[in-house]
Amino acid sequence: MNLRSSVCILGIESSCDETSASVCIDGKIYSNVIATQQIHTDFGGVVPELASRAHMQNIVPVVDKALKDANVQPADLHAIAFTQAPGLIGALLVGSSFAKSMSIALDIPIIAVQHMQAHVLSNLIEPPVPAFPFLCLTISGGHTQIVLCHSPLHMEILGETIDDAAGEAFDKTAKMLGLPYPGGPLIDKLAAEGNPKKFVFPEPQIEGLNFSFSGVKTSVLYFLQRMKKEDESFVEKNLSDICASVQFCIVSILLKKLKKATLQTGIKRICIAGGVSANKGLRSSLNNMAAENNWDIHIPSFEYCTDNAAMIAITGYYKFMENKFTELNISPSARGTW
Numbered sequence: 076m077n078l079r080s081s082v083c084i085l086g087i088e089s090s091c092d093e094t095s096a097s098v099c100i101d102g103k104i105y106s107n108v109i110a111t112q113q114i115h116t117d118f119g120g121v122v123p124e125l126a127s128r129a130h131m132q133n134i135v136p137v138v139d140k141a142l143k144d145a146n147v148q149p150a151d152l153h154a155i156a157f158t159q160a161p162g163l164i165g166a167l168l169v170g171s172s173f174a175k176s177m178s179i180a181l182d183i184p185i186i187a188v189q190h191m192q193a194h195v196l197s198n199l200i201e202p203p204v205p206a207f208p209f210l211c212l213t214i215s216g217g218h219t220q221i222v223l224c225h226s227p228l229h230m231e232i233l234g235e236t237i238d239d240a241a242g243e244a245f246d247k248t249a250k251m252l253g254l255p256y257p258g259g260p261l262i263d264k265l266a267a268e269g270n271p272k273k274f275v276f277p278e279p280q281i282e283g284l285n286f287s288f289s290g291v292k293t294s295v296l297y298f299l300q301r302m303k304k305e306d307e308s309f310v311e312k313n314l315s316d317i318c319a320s321v322q323f324c325i326v327s328i329l330l331k332k333l334k335k336a337t338l339q340t341g342i343k344r345i346c347i348a349g350g351v352s353a354n355k356g357l358r359s360s361l362n363n364m365a366a367e368n369n370w371d372i373h374i375p376s377f378e379y380c381t382d383n384a385a386m387i388a389i390t391g392y393y394k395f396m397e398n399k400f401t402e403l404n405i406s407p408s409a410r411g412t413w
């Protein structure tokens with residue numbers, strides 16, 4: 076490949092507990108290296124200080140491998156895109172400082188990327204890419220949003236959570252059940268063997284396209300306390316049924332709002348993104364709903380659902396094409412604005 080006539084972007088993601096780097100050439104992903112930090116497993120959640128330190132240890136080998144996997148030299152790069160917000164501030168500082176240093180050394184620009192926008196654009200990584208406009212249900216550990224995407228860089232949030240995120244509902248339920256962090260994938264696995272109708276958890280009535288998950292968390296907590304009083308080994312005996320029933324409730328809340336958004340906007344092209352979009356129960360219910368409602372759905376591969384730098388690199392590519400570069404005095408931000 077003649078890289079001189081191509082646009083070659085390095086993407087760096089370090090917002091939470093994944094250190095990741097990816098190379099995107101002319102809008103196509105050539106590498107996506109992800110180092111997942113195992114250190115948080117026993118703490119029931121991500122410990123910010125430990126995450127920053129692990130990013131410091133991982134970032135050089137991860138970037139190095141991403142360049143090698145893509146068969147690209149640092150001198151071939153045209154820009155470095157990095158996650159600027161939202162996320163853990165110490166974790167973001169590692170990726171942004173690394174991107175700045177590398178850009179100074181190579182004399183190329185940096186491109187700040189908003190992590191949630193990048194999750195939406197993970198749908199543009201693999202063909203067939205959805206046509207615009209589309210709706211994206213973005214569901215991660217910290218966010219739950221329905222986004223109307225007009226073009227790669229023009230997005231509108233139609234609804235979002237007013238309290239906990241969908242991923243938090245999974246992770247907090249897992250913690251109550253004594254399962255390690257992150258709980259979402261484990262609940263997903265256990266739910267596959269359970270009865271989703273065994274226990275019923277109430278769904279909140281929230282206006283418009285907003286979500287709420289704190290009520291689900293509280294009702295699971297009270298339910299478990301009540302049942303454990305009657306039988307100490309209730310959780311062990313019913314683990315897969317509890318997981319299946321909680322998952323059923325969370326998925327139902329998400330998909331009902333998604334349906335409402337399609338009716339409200341008239342848009343039937345649907346994408347999903349973010350860690351929770353890896354959930355098998357959600358993916359299969361979405362497939363069923365798509366068939367019933369004549370939706371055109373796009374579901375990214377698992378590696379592009381959870382945090383990854385490929386989505387940062389591809390967003391960087393679209394920003395590069397519109398000359399949206401960032402000054403070197405940019406500072407990362409824990410909260411994200413669009």
Ligand code: KG4
Binds near residue numbers: 245
């Ligand atoms: O997008 P992501 O990797 O990081 C954030 O930006 O937050 O999402 C992480 C979240 C965690 O809450 C994790 O438990 C959840 O995604 N998750 C899942 C599954 N895989 C990851 N939740 C349900 N089912 C899964 N298979």
Ligand code: ZN
Binds near residue numbers: 215349350381
């Ligand atoms: Zn994320």
